[in-house]
Amino acid sequence: MEEFVGGLWHRFITRAASRSHPAAAVRLEDIERTAGVLFRALGGDPGLRVAAAAEVEHGGRRRWLARLAHADDRVAQASLDDETLRLPPEIAFFPDAGHNRDLYLWLIAQAAGLPPAEENWIVANQAATLATLARYPGFQPRYRRIAEACVASRIAPERLPSEEAAAERAIRAAILEPGSVDALPSARKPPQPVVLWLYPTPQALDLRRDKRLPDPQPAEGGSNSEDATQKRRRAERNDMPDGRDAFILPFRAESLMSFAEYVKVNRALDDDESDDAAKAATDMDTLSVANDGTNTASKVRFDLDLPSAAHDDLPLAEGILLPEWDWKKKLLRKDQCSLVLLEPRDASPCPLPPRLVRPARRLRSQFESLAPSRRWLKNQPDGAELDMDACVRAWSDRQAGNTSGATGSYLSCERRERDLACLVLADLSLSTDAWVGNEARVIDVIKDSLMLFSEALGATGDRFGLYGFSSRRRDHIRFHRIKDFAERYGPVPRGRIAALKPGYYTRMGAAIRHASTLLARQPSALRLLLILSDGKPNDLDHYEGRYGIEDTRMALIEARNMGLRPFCVTIDKEGAGYLPHLFGPAGYTVIRKPEELPSRLPMLYAQLTAG
Numbered sequence: 120m121e122e123f124v125g126g127l128w129h130r131f132i133t134r135a136a137s138r139s140h141p142a143a144a145v146r147l148e149d150i151e152r153t154a155g156v157l158f159r160a161l162g163g164d165p166g167l168r169v170a171a172a173a174e175v176e177h178g179g180r181r182r183w184l185a186r187l188a189h190a191d192d193r194v195a196q197a198s199l200d201d202e203t204l205r206l207p208p209e210i211a212f213f214p215d216a217g218h219n220r221d222l223y224l225w226l227i228a229q230a231a232g233l234p235p236a237e238e239n240w241i242v243a244n245q246a247a248t249l250a251t252l253a254r255y256p257g258f259q260p261r262y263r264r265i266a267e268a269c270v271a272s273r274i275a276p277e278r279l280p281s282e283e284a285a286a287e288r289a290i291r292a293a294i295l296e297p298g299s300v301d302a303l304p305s306a307r308k309p310p311q312p313v314v315l316w317l318y319p320t321p322q323a324l325d326l327r328r329d330k331r332l333p334d335p336q337p338a339e340g341g342s343n344s345e346d347a348t349q350k351r352r353r354a355e356r357n358d359m360p361d362g363r364d365a366f367i368l369p370f371r372a373e374s375l376m377s378f379a380e381y382v383k384v385n386r387a388l389d390d391d392e393s394d395d396a397a398k399a400a401t402d403m404d405t406l407s408v409a410n411d412g413t414n415t416a417s418k419v420r421f422d423l424d425l426p427s428a429a430h431d432d433l434p435l436a437e438g439i440l441l442p443e444w445d446w447k448k449k450l451l452r453k454d455q456c457s458l459v460l461l462e463p464r465d466a467s468p469c470p471l472p473p474r475l476v477r478p479a480r481r482l483r484s485q486f487e488s489l490a491p492s493r494r495w496l497k498n499q500p501d502g503a504e505l506d507m508d509a510c511v512r513a514w515s516d517r518q519a520g521n522t523s524g525a526t527g528s529y530l531s532c533e534r535r536e537r538d539l540a541c542l543v544l545a546d547l548s549l550s551t552d553a554w555v556g557n558e559a560r561v562i563d564v565i566k567d568s569l570m571l572f573s574e575a576l577g578a579t580g581d582r583f584g585l586y587g588f589s590s591r592r593r594d595h596i597r598f599h600r601i602k603d604f605a606e607r608y609g610p611v612p613r614g615r616i617a618a619l620k621p622g623y624y625t626r627m628g629a630a631i632r633h634a635s636t637l638l639a640r641q642p643s644a645l646r647l648l649l650i651l652s653d654g655k656p657n658d659l660d661h662y663e664g665r666y667g668i669e670d671t672r673m674a675l676i677e678a679r680n681m682g683l684r685p686f687c688v689t690i691d692k693e694g695a696g697y698l699p700h701l702f703g704p705a706g707y708t709v710i711r712k713p714e715e716l717p718s719r720l721p722m723l724y725a726q727l728t729a730g
Contacts, residue, residue, distance in 0.1 A: 133188050138272065144211035145219040147171055154227055155696060158204060161255070163231030165700045166446075166668055172196060172205035179311040180274055180283060196318040197226045202665040204230050212314050213268050221261045222314060225251075228258055230317060241293055241303045244316040248297040266294050266315060273311055282306040435600060436460040441629045443593065446669030456629040458596040463618035468610035471574070472617075475567060475717075479574040482721050486578040502529030539728055540582040540604065540641035544634045545569065545619075545651040547587040547599060552621040553653075555713040561653055561690070562621050567717040568651065569601070569616045573608045575721035581728075582641060585612065588630035589622025592660050596629045597622055604641060627656040628670035631685075635678040647727060648678055648685045651720075653713075655697060672701050686727060688720060 147154070147169075155169045174193040185191040195207035206226055210219040229251045252259055270291050276284040285304040290313060293300040303310070436459070443455035471479060496502075498509050509528045551561040559567075569585055576583050585601035599619070602612035631650070638646050656667030675685050687698060687707040698707040708723065710716050 133190055137188075137190055138185070139211040140214045141211055143214055143216040143219055144209050145216055145223060146209045147206055147223070148208075150220070150223060152695065154206065154223065157224065158227050158231050159699075161228055161231035163204070163227075166665055166672070166697075167199075167202060167204050168696045169204050169206065171208035172198060177312045178309045180279060180308055182274065194312045196312065197230075197316075198318050199230050210314075212272070213265070215268075218265055218268055222265050225258065225262060225265060225315065226317065228255055240316075240319060241290070241300060244313075245293050245297040245300065247317065248315075252297075262315075269313070269315055270294055280307075283308055283310075286310050433462045433464050434459055435462055439598075439633065441596075441632050443628060444670040444673035446666060446673075451673070456593045456596055456626070458598050458629060458633055461597055461599050463599065463615050466611075466615040466618035469614045469617050470610065471570060471613065472567075475570055475574075478718060479571055482571060482575040483578040486575045486721065486725065496531045498527040499529045499531040500527040502527075502531035504530045506530045537579060537581055537728070538643050539645035539647065540584075540638065540643040541576070541647040541649055541724065541728075542584045542586065542604075542634055542638040543569065543572065543649045543651065544630060545585070545587040545601075546625055546627075546653055547589045547597075547619060547622045548625040548654070549589070549621050549623055550625075550654050555690075559714065561713060562619060564690075564713050564716050565651060566616050566619055568720045570613060571717045572720050572724065573602070573612065573616075575724070577608050582643065584637065585616070586634060586637075587619060587622075588627075588634075589624060590626035590629070590658055591623040592658060593626065593629070593662070596626055598630060598633055603637075624658040624662075625652070625654065625656050625667075626658045626662055627652070627667065628674040631671065631674040631678060635674070635681055635683055638678075638683055639681045645728065646683045647724075648683050649724065649727075650685065650687045651716075652687060652689045652691065652694075654689075654691050668697055668700065675701055684727075686723075688716070688723060690716060 148171075151169060158167070158169060159165050172195045174195045176192055177194050177196075181191055195209075197207060198205045204227075206223065210222050212222065213219050229247050248262075252262060273287070273291070276287045276291075279287055282304065283306045286306045287310065289300045289303055290310055294313065294315060437457075439458040439460065440454040441456040441458055442451050442453045444451050497506050499506070506528050513528065545565050547562070547565075551565060554560050555564060573583070573585065582604050583602075584604045587599040587601060588597060590596045599615075601615045601619070602608060606612060627650075631648070634648060638648055656671045657663050658667065662670070678685050685702060685706060687694075687702050688710065689698065689707065690710045690713040692709065692711065694707065694709045698709075701707075710719060
């Protein structure tokens, strides 16, 4: 009974204290694509992505009913950093859905016009507001409506302590008359959240003691869940337990389930230091090596079964130095990446898999119509045979008294060639080891796609090359040769495709630069660089995030300057958020169902080369 009554009271008091209006809510996921297009159209940085912000405790003054219900203590604040524009996942601040949508549009326009700086928060937001209203006058009626509604929903200064009241009056003046406030008066509590403004981003915390170490990976068979909301979470730094801490006494057992924060306690675990470390290492199926910054209790010397050069792919060329674009310094750093050209070691000639025989036969019959053929050209000045129609027409004209100039009277048989070359660059990173269904992984889908693509192009006679890539930092970029342009497609390249396996990470810029060099050597009118990818550019070092995006974009610009035509085919469902910045609005396609890639890739090629 107590639980039932408590549940009723909780629902009643929470509903009464809440200041949101769920019936008029507007969600970011409903306007996410529009938000990205609007942000870039208004002059925002095209390299940024739009994502949902996480709720944080604002610490500002709340109404007594909200304090009683423990409600409205967290808010999702809009923010902007070098890589992401973060907006509230849902806006239900106003009772009118139109006002909530206008608030989304205002935050986007403000961020695109002049993003506020991290310091002097209130002055920066006023400057951003003035700049946005001056640049886009059409926003003035919308801003006035939501500004007045925002001020009306805030706690009146008369109901606040003197220090907080002064700060509240300054904020109201800054909202209604931007540029009129030079500084925010100090107060014990932070001001109430201002939904119209962009907030400074919290400093990212590095939770690793040694920045040279890579991020820890989950153990074999362990949980590796992904945050579906993709919100940025706040973090804090804590020290490792020193072994001297314990629970505070006296201890009440009923308070055990109330711990919600980190408690610095040294708990004995099964993997604590063993007296016989060698035996423990022998009993383990896989030995993971890590560094926690502490001294070891004992040392064991033994051989680690790590991949050696004898089992790696065959190196064909090493030490190919390539540049890399530093987007922060706007500088192309020379000789920053080292690329090694590889060939699969265990590749052996093989026939086409039986499951692909039927679709390959169908594709070949479809692509045979694109193959070059011989055709007769009429009315030519020279040729192998007389053009009887042209001869009769010329004789009739002379008999009728028409004396025109000399015309061609021969038939010429010519062969029209398709003057094009295509290089396919496949992403072979570790993420391709993921499963796309119950029967195939991403790498299996890529293999089938390359085989069917090669079978289709074999019917047209077009020149093409197949390559793959992965990376492990900038000094080890693996570039796999599957089939070069001079090689004929057959059992040998097919065996190399079958021997492909997932590699490491995706340093895409260096791979595109080397592939562009190979393709630029082909004497063709149309040179197509076809990139197969399953995610964003990334690597273990600083190549994560915006750095990798901008380096890849610069590599694509260099490829276009060489006269190449880059095009990306991806199975990344979030590709529409960053691929327009890289390839342009018509330079990519997203395959929503990865298992359809083998059948769709040849048809995409036919569309791209039809003109």
